[in-house]
Amino acid sequence: MTLTVRTRVAIVGAGPAGLLLSHLLAEAGIESVVVDSRTREEIESTIRAGILEQGTVEILDSLGDHSRARSLGHRHDGIELRVDGEGHRIDFPSLVGRSVWLYPQHEVLTDLIAARLAGGQDLRFGIVAERIDDAETDRPRVVGVDADGQPVVIDAEFVVGADGSRSVVRSTVTGSRFGGHLREYPFAWFGILTEAPPSADELIYSNSPDGFALISQRSATVQRMYFQCDPETDTAAYSEAQLWDELQKRVPGTTLEEGPIFQRDVLRFRSFVAHELRRGRVAIVGDAAHTVPPTGAKGMNLAVADVILLDRAIRSLLLQGDERRIDEFADAARRRIWKAQHFSWWMTSMLHASPDASDFDRLRQRGELRSIVESEAGRTYLAEAYTGWPFATA
């Protein structure tokens, strides 16, 4: 027995992109169904980055009381770039009149899920999408199975793949599972969560001879920190004392507040942009469409930017029968995607020690960092990109 569900927009993936899109469409009276292969608990406990651009916080304000970004999160007016133990503050408000919010992605997801369920959203967990049929007709369909193995078909007028970097929907759009522009990096981040007070008021991005470290935060009692490591590193390979040594030696000038480490993970670095973002009535957004290395925390913010554009385009298509915006969607999205790709690549390559770097490379990198921190124009570019370019709504 196949379970058939009818809706206007079928959204594959209940991450920030899929959930936000269902919310924005609902505001325009467009009904959608969101499916995800994971359970709600898995989704809400996925550890990701913690920085929201100002524009992202403003969009989340439309969730009303469900968004706790402003009440539980913290506004950050700057970051510190540390170069060989010397700190340089990038002051966002004075440079660009904007700020960012420290509010972890899993909290954003918790808020979005609560808001969608309160709004009566049809949100189904444990459904594995297997393929998309009839992408180039006006009745595209998601074909999959539920947690009991029962076949499920979602008949829609538009299908959105917001199903992350291992997207199933992507192959419908690009013609292959991984069709896209790809760059890999010879390093990764070792991330920890520790129960300790903050070691500094703001985030510290440190370039040191021993490699990069980022001292981030989660709350008054929990901190997130990362240090550059080999991509093949085994998380069990370090004792807690060794982890603190690795972190501490990369932030000369600060004594880190140490506490028990209760979570460790290795984050791989990739830059990826799918060759196509839409085929007929199927589009991909967020990590399904592109991946950025984590430096600068652009991933979720970029997903939000895609969704704002796609929401406008689907509204025009389904409410007015106007195809112009959906035809322009991919080009419009790519304008920001490649700016964010550049910024994420640039922050990454400027701050990390590449294992095959020559003396020339290392000294040039020092010069690059100085040309940013010692110049108002340089600091302004960093602040503008970090806090986020205004969202295009055209």
Ligand code: DHB
């Ligand atoms: C965090 C992650 C980032 O990649 C970043 O640039 C800033 C903060 C975080 O997880 O807190």
